[in-house]
Amino acid sequence: MESTSRTLEVTVISGENLRTDRKPVKKNAFVTIQTDSNKVCTTKMDADGGSYPSWNEKLVVDVPMHARFVTVEVQCKTSTGNKTVGVARIPISDFVGGHVPQSYLHFLSYRLRDYKGERNGIINISVKAKVPEYASCSSGTGMGMGVPLADNNFGGVVTGIPVWCTGAYAGKF
Amino acid sequence: MGNCFSDMEGGKQAVGAAQLRHTASGTSNNNNGGHNDAVDFFYKSRGMHPLFTQIELSLSASNLVDRDYTSKSDPMAVVYAKKKDGKLEELGRTEVILNSLHPAWIEKVTIAFQFEIVQPLVFHVYDVDTKYHNIPVKTLKLKEQDFLGEATCVLSEIVTKQSRSLTLNLHNKNGKTGLRNFGALTIHAEETVASRSAVEMTFRCAHLDNKDVFSKSDPFLKIYRIVESGDYVPICKTEVVNNNLNPTWKPLCMSMHQFGSKDNPLIIECFDFNSNGNHVLIGKIQKSVADLEKLHKGRSGANLTIASSHVGHEKVLKGQLFVDQFCQKEQYSFLDYISSGFELNFMVAVDFTSSNGNPRNPESLHYIDPSGRLNSYQRAIMEVGEVIQFYDSDKRFPAWGFGGRTFDGTISHCFNLNGSASSSEVEGVEGIMAAYSSALHNVALAGPTLFGQVINTAAQITGDSLSYNSNKYFVLLIITDGVLTDLQETKDALVRASDLPLSILIVGVGGADFRQMEVLDADGGQRLESSTGRVATHDIVQFVPMQEVHSGQISVVQALLEELPGQFLTYMRSRDIKPRSPHVAQTSASLLIH
Numbered sequence: 165m166e167s168t169s170r171t172l173e174v175t176v177i178s179g180e181n182l183r184t185d186r187k188p189v190k191k192n193a194f195v196t197i198q199t200d201s202n203k204v205c206t207t208k209m210d211a212d213g214g215s216y217p218s219w220n221e222k223l224v225v226d227v228p229m230h231a232r233f234v235t236v237e238v239q240c241k242t243s244t245g246n247k248t249v250g251v252a253r254i255p256i257s258d259f260v261g262g263h264v265p266q267s268y269l270h271f272l273s274y275r276l277r278d279y280k281g282e283r284n285g286i287i288n289i290s291v292k293a294k295v296p297e298y299a300s301c302s303s304g305t306g307m308g309m310g311v312p313l314a315d316n317n318f319g320g321v322v323t324g325i326p327v328w329c330t331g332a333y334a335g336k337f
Numbered sequence: 338m339g340n341c342f343s344d345m346e347g348g349k350q351a352v353g354a355a356q357l358r359h360t361a362s363g364t365s366n367n368n369n370g371g372h373n374d375a376v377d378f379f380y381k382s383r384g385m386h387p388l389f390t391q392i393e394l395s396l397s398a399s400n401l402v403d404r405d406y407t408s409k410s411d412p413m414a415v416v417y418a419k420k421k422d423g424k425l426e427e428l429g430r431t432e433v434i435l436n437s438l439h440p441a442w443i444e445k446v447t448i449a450f451q452f453e454i455v456q457p458l459v460f461h462v463y464d465v466d467t468k469y470h471n472i473p474v475k476t477l478k479l480k481e482q483d484f485l486g487e488a489t490c491v492l493s494e495i496v497t498k499q500s501r502s503l504t505l506n507l508h509n510k511n512g513k514t515g516l517r518n519f520g521a522l523t524i525h526a527e528e529t530v531a532s533r534s535a536v537e538m539t540f541r542c543a544h545l546d547n548k549d550v551f552s553k554s555d556p557f558l559k560i561y562r563i564v565e566s567g568d569y570v571p572i573c574k575t576e577v578v579n580n581n582l583n584p585t586w587k588p589l590c591m592s593m594h595q596f597g598s599k600d601n602p603l604i605i606e607c608f609d610f611n612s613n614g615n616h617v618l619i620g621k622i623q624k625s626v627a628d629l630e631k632l633h634k635g636r637s638g639a640n641l642t643i644a645s646s647h648v649g650h651e652k653v654l655k656g657q658l659f660v661d662q663f664c665q666k667e668q669y670s671f672l673d674y675i676s677s678g679f680e681l682n683f684m685v686a687v688d689f690t691s692s693n694g695n696p697r698n699p700e701s702l703h704y705i706d707p708s709g710r711l712n713s714y715q716r717a718i719m720e721v722g723e724v725i726q727f728y729d730s731d732k733r734f735p736a737w738g739f740g741g742r743t744f745d746g747t748i749s750h751c752f753n754l755n756g757s758a759s760s761s762e763v764e765g766v767e768g769i770m771a772a773y774s775s776a777l778h779n780v781a782l783a784g785p786t787l788f789g790q791v792i793n794t795a796a797q798i799t800g801d802s803l804s805y806n807s808n809k810y811f812v813l814l815i816i817t818d819g820v821l822t823d824l825q826e827t828k829d830a831l832v833r834a835s836d837l838p839l840s841i842l843i844v845g846v847g848g849a850d851f852r853q854m855e856v857l858d859a860d861g862g863q864r865l866e867s868s869t870g871r872v873a874t875h876d877i878v879q880f881v882p883m884q885e886v887h888s889g890q891i892s893v894v895q896a897l898l899e900e901l902p903g904q905f906l907t908y909m910r911s912r913d914i915k916p917r918s919p920h921v922a923q924t925s926a927s928l929l930i931h
Binding site for chain 1: 864
């Protein structure tokens with residue numbers, strides 16, 4: 165069965181050195197995560213945190229297979245509405261593929277840039293891909309569900325084949 | 338990191354206490370506040386370690402030689418530390434057990450475990466003559482006792498074993514057993530329970546005095562332990578909160594071996610941070626951890642005091658200290674992990690750029706001295722390798738060179754030092770030395786100085802091992818004589834590797850200006866940033882220039898190694914990876930199919 169999206173557990177941990185209008189953010193910062201144009205996940209606001217807010221909130225995000233980025237935006241609720249503090253575009257390849265196991269808990273941090281493109285703080289998150297239940301039994305198919313993510317180093321998604329598999333696949337090791 | 342600007346961000350960082358946050362950018366102990374480093378060194382050079390792990394050694398023996406005619410030997414054991422000059426320093430002795438050739442002594446000997454050095458131990462067993470039996474053991478003159486046997490080992494050999502016990506055959510003083518069986522000595526090492534407890538507290542102050550003219554004070558706290566001599570030994574400090582007379586600092590975590598016991602008096606000083614380094618004391622207070630716990634429970638504050646103009650009097654200030662959170666927890670120690678099967682895997686990369694100088698020339702940094710004197714590269718390999726080898730179970734180390742022209746004429750930035758096309762591994766520290774010497778004959782020095790490929794290869798090995806198990810932590814030692822050609826490439830590789838169980842130690846040899854390299858060692862508080870906007874998760878790099886230290890007490894490379902247990906623990910704790918119970922370790926080993 166082909167899946168059209170992968171599920172990620174994203175824990176939005178904290179932010180550092182956030183500013184609006186050149187002054188440190190006082191309070192009420194929150195984070196939105198967006199993977200395609202429709203779905204947006206939002207955290208709660210941190211009322212006290214100021215320019216070093218911490219949320220420690222876990223969001224479950226569905227990322228379409230063809231998506232190349234996850235957009236994380238830090239906003240701040242003010243009396244005049246929501247202000248964007250900064251945005252980070254996180255390449256999927258930073259936590260998918262590579263040499264670590266699929267279920268690895270990634271701790272990642274990114275530079276935020278404001279609407280002018282200038283640096284404005286850092287966002288700390290953790291990402292873990294939720295490995296769907298059926299994947300561990302799908303040794304019968306053998307091939308990966310390969311949708312290349314259009315990145316230089318990245319060839320495709322691979323399904324791990326358990327070492328103690330016997331029968332038709334024993335000869336392959 | 339420049340000409341006019343001092344390291345403000347670094348100076349404002351919290352120091353010493355582990356801060357348990359998910360992204361552990363501030364948790365390593367080596368955030369340097371410059372001034373704190375000097376104070377720590379001051380105390381260390383006088384033998385007062387602010388941080389140490391206490392180990393208790395319990396001894397027992399079997400099949401001892403029988404010296405007495407009418408009854409069996411009355412054995413006692415003495416434990417020595419062997420110093421660098423070969424001299425033995427007594428650490429302690431057990432009690433005398435009467436009439437036994439298989440004694441299990443009760444009296445324990447304490448030793449401070451220091452990860453960063455090799456700690457050779459020597460054990461002597463004596464038969465104590467009857468006439469000395471009622472005299473305190475300490476006063477016994479060993480020359481007057483009958484020598485029963487000697488054994489030697491290294492402390493890390495004992496603590497890395499799952500059982501934390503090592504059995505050695507006793508032998509004669511000159512190392513021989515001859516025809517005689519001298520028996521065996523078993524040493525068991527136990528961390529004192531105090532090492533595992535830790536306390537996490539969130540401090541807040543209210544109504545602090547304003548010490549700044551145009552704005553408010555920028556307060557931070559510094560905590561000291563009072564030692565027997567009455568001196569204050571710094572334990573840790575909080576970060577600086579700017580412009581605030583009612584600050585709340587981030588939680589501070591102190592382990593019991595930092596503060597001693599819950600009743601030990603601690604001094605907490607509150608300073609106003611000044612960029613010129615002259616921090617102004619706002620006030621101080623003396624409390625033990627138990628007192629701080631009471632403050633938390635009672636939700637009350639305690640007033641700070643300051644020395645008044647009247648000699649001997651303390652003026653009570655309006656400013657108060659509160660403990661908003663207080664949490665006591667058990668933390669697994671480095672040795673808990675190690676003895677449960679966790680390993681440190683050592684990897685090394687050597688600079689083969691032409692700036693080292695032709696190896697045949699005695700001036701070259703790569704010159705192999707026929708008299709046996711080690712060059713800087715060999716010294717760095719030995720000092721790090723000798724310590725880490727005990728923590729690596731198979732003692733097979735990947736070893737690479739970079740910046741050299743290999744036999745096929747191409748310049749490689751990551752070639753196997755052993756000359757093999759398939760495997761980069763060598764056996765033991767001797768294997769690294771041998772591969773290094775032979776590579777000097779087979780590889781021509783070239784350039785430029787690039788680390789990226791070596792770091793990527795090390796990261797690949799680290800990531801691959803995670804698929805099998807999560808009990809390996811990797812240490813990459815890069816020894817280089819020069820400054821990087823492409824700093825950004827290296828930063829990118831380091832950022833990509835920063836979320837892995839990997840620490841990178843960079844030793845600079847020779848006389849080059851290494852200031853640029855210090856940027857990589859993010860002690861200044863600036864996290865490394867890649868060209869794609871990703872920021873390093875952990876500070877995994879340490880850089881130190883190796884100097885010609887002939888008589889120094891603490892080698893510069895040792896200072897690098899001191900940070901390793903902390904980095905290891907940061908990684909494990911941030912992911913909530915606990916030491917394995919012995920039962921689990923054995924079952925997973927049997928399931929591993931090669």
